[in-house]
Amino acid sequence: QELARTTVATLLARLHEKGAVGRTPGRRGFLYFAVDDAHGLTAQRMHRELDQDDDRSTVLARFVERLSPD
Known part of the structure; x- marks a missing residue:
């Protein structure tokens, strides 16, 4: 269609x-x-999400803590 x-x-x-x-x-x-490429677009989305919270450092730290080793 x-x-x-x-x-x-x-x-x-x-x-x-x-x-x-x-x-x-x-x-x-x-x-x-x-x-931008796919990685750059992902970074843009992450920035938009981080901008939703006053404590960006804590949000980003918690995100990194939850990343898998691979």
């Missing part, structure tokens, strides 16, 4: 607002591109 053009445009606009994609003006709208 094909997605509507407006659905794709809305999705890309939301990804742009979240910083997951960049965009540059094109002939008929915008050209979108990835701003």
Whole structure:
């Protein structure tokens, strides 16, 4: 099933607002591109989560404590 053009445009606009994609003006709208690799996007999500708590150091320390050795 094909997605509507407006659905794709809305999705890309939301990804742009979240910083997951960049965009540059094109002939008929915008050209979108990835701003980071998968690891960078994961780091962005982690930053957003850390920003939700006043005690970022404790949250990050507890996260690291729970990491598996592999």
